[in-house]
Amino acid sequence: MKNAKNVKNANYLQVDNEIKQIVERNGVVVLSSREAWEKFGWSRKWFVGKPEQGYFIWVKKQIDFPLTACATIASPKVSQNLTNLLIVEKNIKIRANVVCNAVRNDLCGRHEAFGKLVLKDNARLEYNHFHKWGEGDFVGADYEFMLGRNAVLKYSYENLFTPKNLSLKTDVYSQKNSSANLSLVINGANSNIRIRDNVFLKGENASGIVRLRLVGRKDSRINAKSSITAEAAGNGHLDCQGLLVDDDSSVKLTPELISKNKGASITHEASIGRVNDEQMDYLRTRGLTEREAIDLIVSGFLGANKRF
């Protein structure tokens, strides 16, 4: 299973409840979380309990390739329960591309993922997280990012095909001089979506920026609460924007700022817009149907235009 040929990345692939591939490279340990729990006693402090499924990735040396992880549902009514742990050692800069998806629209699966991502001092992580689900799936993702001193996190979550139920929780704990830049892009269709993101500025000069782009369409309910808590003299900004496409849907955005330090500066902006008739007319004169025009406006809003 390990060190598969023709794979250039360090890699973890799970399909349904089976690990299909684990690829390690020099400087990177990739194991199932269960195996890591047994093998590395120190890892237990990061796990809440003994994990059932999920990956353990430990980046010990600088690498020049991205990490990839994929948890796929390919069979009907599968229930996944993943506990993921990614540890990036000091001064290491990496990129991770993670995909969680259902291969078909009608599998009615369940995907629960608990993730802890630890960036030690001066570490840098670009984490690109893609979700693509079927209409009957239930999905929960609960991620914690622990940022050491001077650590840099760029987290990008994109979900253009939402499940029936999506619960997304993201917590970031930022130590001195660290910075977190979070972008969550969700195109909600036929979906109940609950989003909670919290950035805790725990160290002096820590910074956090959260950018939400949420679209509600086709009988969707979106409830998003985005929060920054400044416990130290840091900086933070929330940029929450929603786009409501039809009257059958609803979008609720709640930005929350909590300051516990007079030296902190935290701000927010929030708005919920609509697809306006003028844009629609304009695009239709260019030959796009009503549906194509909405899709283009939505993809532009989400910043996903390049992929449409």
Added chain:
Amino acid sequence: MLKITNLCVEVGGKEILSDISLRIRRGETHVIVGPNASGKTTLAKTIMGLREYKIKGGGIYFNGREITGLKPEQRAKIGIALTFQHPPAIKGVKLSDFLRRIGNGCEHKKYVSSQLLEREINVNFSGGEQKFSELVQVLALNPKLIIFDEIDSGVDVKRLEQITGIIKDWLSRDRAALMVTHNATALEFLKPDIIHVLLNGKLIGSSNDWKKVWKTIKRHGYEKCKECEKRKLSAG
């Protein structure tokens, strides 16, 4: 190519155009002039089929086919295009990507800078950039008839000459143009075949001598054209 017969149009329950009849043949360039709020843009957008403009009477025909009930995208597909006077911003959509999406994005790119192509459509475009963006978009659609709604407004003489030059290059025996304008310089550059005067929602006159019409408007205002038309009718 385009025939409009006794067209009456309402916007928001108010009649804006009444009894408009107009005929544009292949290869012709027509210009519509008129004061503000005379109904020029309403006519342009009605021909394009925008939903706000309700046709209460009359009909629109394109290449012998009635198009009065067609959607804007259907009209675009059969060869009608419109440049907007105030085009809306489409955030997150690059002009170059959009040109690829709607037609042959490459052919007319030369008329705009590569920087403009990489920007989001109409987001913080200057007046001139908007006009050139409009122009390349409609050209990408490869239409038979283009309606230019004040494509000359807010551009300097040099750019206006460029724009009219592009329009003239595009025109051919199989194509036609209808331009809405306030601008004598645009007329000078374009030299239209027919000029129409629109006043209070009515076409009060048409002529193949645009210079004479413009001179009359300049000296005596648009109302004078009404008298000229009456005289022409009584003489006829």
